[in-house]
Amino acid sequence: MTTGLYIGRFQPVHNGHVLSIKSILGQVDDLAIIVGSALNSYSTENPFTAGERIKMLRDAFVEAEIPLSKVIVLAVPDTLPPNYHSIYVSQVETYCPHFDVVFTHNPLVKTLFQQAGYEVREHKTFDRDRYCGTTIRDRMVKGKGWKDLVPPSVAKYIEELDGVRRLKQLSGSDRPDS
Amino acid sequence: MTTGLYIGRFQPVHNGHVLSIKSILGQVDDLAIIVGSALNSYSTENPFTAGERIKMLRDAFVEAEIPLSKVIVLAVPDTLPPNYHSIYVSQVETYCPHFDVVFTHNPLVKTLFQQAGYEVREHKTFDRDRYCGTTIRDRMVKGKGWKDLVPPSVAKYIEELDGVRRLKQLSGSDRPDS
């Protein structure tokens, strides 16, 4: 049995995440999904809390018919002090049940897990220009359409949280002058 | 819809946990389960890592036919600095999706969540003298029987981890002199 590891910030969860996770689940038996930078929230880069991002993932999995028995969602904070990269693998191993193979495109994550002896694979990505957290947050702030870029359940939840207003307020864009 | 919150250290998961969680699920629609003191492990009080405890809970839920869609398992570290109790509720709110009612017998946890305005209920407990982490770890160290106190899947997993040997070694009891 093979367990994969997939790391993201999920600010917010978007269709690219769901498609990648589905694709990875074709290669492994189950998948640990790390909600990274778990303690960062209420900023323009990281508007949502770990709890909110976990809720988004679970709703999206139900919607996409990804069985909850195949995925384990885990919120992991950045190392302390910040950038104490050399302990990051050890920190993930603390929070996470055993895993065998790491799926990432991030150069730092790839370097650290390879150095620790893990197999690292680059997973398939889907329309990365559109399905991209930075793009989506930017569209939210500018009042452009974004709902078709995320799962319907995630769009609904962000509306319940009044998440676009939160992001606009954090970016100062809800006021004519700042 | 009502979401409950249940906090434990799960060192290790035992039958009392499973029975309490089943009982609480009769009162709420879903339940967030906090694996507390998430960063403590490899000590006589906290032998297992957060990842190992999460694995125990998931296996136990499958075995006990508790649907994974009704429970969210979340590993939450103690506050930093230690004993910075006044931010604990805020920390749990960060890691956890929205919850309505807290189930606990712990005086500190009860005080903190009540102070923050949450409803706190004491859940039903089951044979607390036997189904008790301290008792079970003590039996493991002393070489007494413990497997009937935990779900079969948990007993099996602890054996895979060679967990009793780990605990004995940590307590110094594997050597005639220390």
Added chain:
Amino acid sequence: MTTGLYIGRFQPVHNGHVLSIKSILGQVDDLAIIVGSALNSYSTENPFTAGERIKMLRDAFVEAEIPLSKVIVLAVPDTLPPNYHSIYVSQVETYCPHFDVVFTHNPLVKTLFQQAGYEVREHKTFDRDRYCGTTIRDRMVKGKGWKDLVPPSVAKYIEELDGVRRLKQLSGSDRPDS
């Protein structure tokens, strides 16, 4: 009785702070004043220690005939880890006696305290182009006049501290080459 909360970095205390505080004291019975980023000092952005900034505020209050019985000055560090914004309100509540209404123009602070259920008001500001910490520190480094922008007692104290020399040295501008 109504208690206000006012948050600043006070690097250094300037006339705008004193005028705003006087204005706010017309709306509340007493005012808790948070010296934010309390542990940051000896940088070009934050040249003065918390203790130095507290001294500036107290001297300025005496000079401006603001009664010390109406103001409580409190030094509060940034959250740890940095940017753990979701616990910031809880951290302020730990350091501060009870307060009712928050006075701020900062989008993050406003968002966080509103989310926690506090009333947030924008206080009156005074000549923000001139009475502005960034401007004043910039003038200090460039050797331009700055003393008329701060209370006389603050100007005197900064001279005692040799504060302009400290700031120039930190910014590297006391040497022809660096």
Added chain:
Amino acid sequence: MTTGLYIGRFQPVHNGHVLSIKSILGQVDDLAIIVGSALNSYSTENPFTAGERIKMLRDAFVEAEIPLSKVIVLAVPDTLPPNYHSIYVSQVETYCPHFDVVFTHNPLVKTLFQQAGYEVREHKTFDRDRYCGTTIRDRMVKGKGWKDLVPPSVAKYIEELDGVRRLKQLSGSDRPDS
């Protein structure tokens, strides 16, 4: 002009604190008062938050006719990591305006400030068996009288906070079984 430094935990503020502070104010021009272990609260040893303890001190000073212009109250957390004693003086110097002489009976505090070159004096104490935080918290938990051991304003404030109930609940003594 001479500034003194006085360090306490003030759990809670009692008559011994007020008498000592009055006595010290006969020797110095003004006095910085450190509310130590600022982040510890909601425990049997440290039931009250920093903000609550600051409020107690201010009320007690007004009541005892100690002028607020002579005292500066400062909340200072323990060092991080805990017991990183060798930076403690430096941490106090960060939070506190300049001081000249330290008043303490605590062997660790005395050793650290002497090592850093400060003059350390032992201040007069008053009926230390009765005016003692440990004694007072113990009396609160056991339902014995304690109000005559603290300033009337402090007794009143602790009642407003329902502080005795908090302390009893934290110590588990509000329940027949635990």
Added chain:
Amino acid sequence: MTTGLYIGRFQPVHNGHVLSIKSILGQVDDLAIIVGSALNSYSTENPFTAGERIKMLRDAFVEAEIPLSKVIVLAVPDTLPPNYHSIYVSQVETYCPHFDVVFTHNPLVKTLFQQAGYEVREHKTFDRDRYCGTTIRDRMVKGKGWKDLVPPSVAKYIEELDGVRRLKQLSGSDRPDS
């Protein structure tokens, strides 16, 4: 070429340390020596700073004719948060050049390095009842002889530091009442 790792607190360096290190140097080509709990000092358990303990080791090595080219002395703090044991090996690997085999009698250290795949050996010890930090600190506090238990250079350095007075003062034993 084989590099060993040896971990101690060295409060203070004593003859047992020097004898063990000499013995280990018979088995390896060079030896990394970790001054553990590096940030703990000015307590009865840990009276000396990391810098002072490093000085003791270097002086002792010169005196015992242990070549400095064979030993690397490294001060490593405890993990943060405290007891975050699962990252300890990773932390040591950060501070330390490559090592092959770990020499320890400590059950926790042994468990952690074995779990991480290192060979762990128990080194020879020498008269552990007398050459023991706890015993030596206890003798210092009680005014009993201790100098013959440590290398002469260490005894001399502790005198220069007035270390016995520091330890007595920290333990409260320099005063008739406390």
Added chain:
Amino acid sequence: MTTGLYIGRFQPVHNGHVLSIKSILGQVDDLAIIVGSALNSYSTENPFTAGERIKMLRDAFVEAEIPLSKVIVLAVPDTLPPNYHSIYVSQVETYCPHFDVVFTHNPLVKTLFQQAGYEVREHKTFDRDRYCGTTIRDRMVKGKGWKDLVPPSVAKYIEELDGVRRLKQLSGSDRPDS
């Protein structure tokens, strides 16, 4: 006897460091060398761990015939929280045996140690345009020559570590697209 203090990040150790250290050793009896930002590694600014940098320094000293008895190499992390500059001198004093004079060109380090009463001297530098960590890391990433800028033993060790590949991978430059 005079002990100097020299602080660097040594990412990596280069000929300028060795020449400066030799020059400083003409002015002092021995020299404590701080490997700063000890916990930063696996980034484009700080590719090497503390342990790796310590190894580089020791090898370079042997090669340059700098006696190990004259130099003490100490890895010191940045303060926590980051930028808590006012305790930095105290932190260095914790990790380091006694020192008398600080050699630095860094404006912040100079300011902090002068403020604490230390003598600060600017040491001689050598061809700072070429012997410069930023330049060397930049040349490594771009595939330009760099080995003549560092001691031969350091070049050899970086090759053993496959350090250039690590740095390229961290900077994303090992892939045609990223």
